[in-house]
Amino acid sequence: MDDTSKTNSFFGSATSPDQALMMNAEWLATVSHELQSPLMVIQGYVQLLLRHEDHLSDEERHEFLQEIDKKSTHMISLLDRLLMLARFEAGDIYAHLEPIDLVQLIQQTILKFSEGINRNVSTVHRSINLLPRPDEGKDQSDTILLMADKRLLQEMFMQLLDNAHKYSSITVPIEIGIDIKPAAQWKTLVPDQISTSIEATPQMMVEIRIRDYGIGIPARHHDAIFQRFYRVDMKLTRKVAGLGLGLTLCQHIVTLLGGIIWIESLPDTGNTGSTIHVLLPVQ
Incomplete structure (x- = not known):
């Protein structure tokens, strides 16, 4: 199966290679943006902690770590949703009643x-x-x-x-x-x-x-x-x-x-x- 066929299978609604490629590009752009935003925030706070650690108060350090924790949790949630969708699409999730x-x-x-x-x-x-x-x-x-x-x-x-x-x-x-x-x-x-x-x-x-x-x-x-x-x-x-x-x-x-x-x-x-x-x- 080539890459286009995989994309058609994953997105389902695509009916042609051109549509599949367009949807794949839109999906990659969306996922990249959603992951990049929290990563940039995390990186920014980590750099502040590394460069100005000696000048930060305990309250400031705590605030920075809270933001890092929140953005990390958000990223994990995004990845969990993507993995769950992939498993549903593959028929790999079963109900344990x-x-x-x-x-x-x-x-x-x-x-x-x-x-x-x-x-x-x-x-x-x-x-x-x-x-x-x-x-x-x-x-x-x-x-x-x-x-x-x-x-x-x-x-x-x-x-x-x-x-x-x-x-x-x-x-x-x-x-x-x-x-x-x-x-x-x-x-x-x-x-x-x-x-x-x-x-x-x-x-x-x-x-x-x-x-x-x-x-x-x-x-x-x-x-x-x-x-x-x-x-x-x-x-x-x-x-x-x-x-x-x-x-x-x-x-x-x-x-x-x-x-x-x-x-x-x-x-x-x-x-x-x-x-x-x-x-x-x-x-």
Whole structure:
């Protein structure tokens, strides 16, 4: 297999050698930029530490090391996403199913994510609300057991929270809702293009909604945002670093777990924001 064939296989949507080469060039430019930026920051702080070590206060050294740690963590995260995508594309990731308390897992993920953004986004601690279920007499402490891969499920939630955080104001909360109904009921409630993927059976399915109140996404982009390396070209998104892999990885994970993922969103008409829906079978 020559290099062009490999590129076509990896990018999938390319239909000609010219398109494959163009996408490969764009991908290399994006990855190079995303890795170069934190590397330059790390190099700058390391050079300051080496050249002016004797003149720096303990507070300054600590601040420099914090920045180096933050940028290193960001680079590791980028590389992890690229490696995970490559493994999904190669069919090298398998779900290790085990009983999981979904509500507990979400609460643990919220805590882990909140600690991260509290450390990295000035001193602002963003609120993430786990909403109660709409069923009368039910609350968010109810146990919902899934047979799923805990690591992959937590990775999916982290990616979705990261997206919601990056594309909405830190002054408003991110909301996570949970609901559970038979598949037959979901088939009548979800959008038409999604309902065809659901069999009208009594099997219970759980929906997880992650909502932000940010800029929103025009309808013409709703299918494309799940494609690898796709980023919506809007004023704010151009300012946010990223490879455009988060939702792609989420779709791979949801598909592997036998579920469905889609977006409900409008462009900014008063911070209506976006809602990512994930529907998973309760086994």
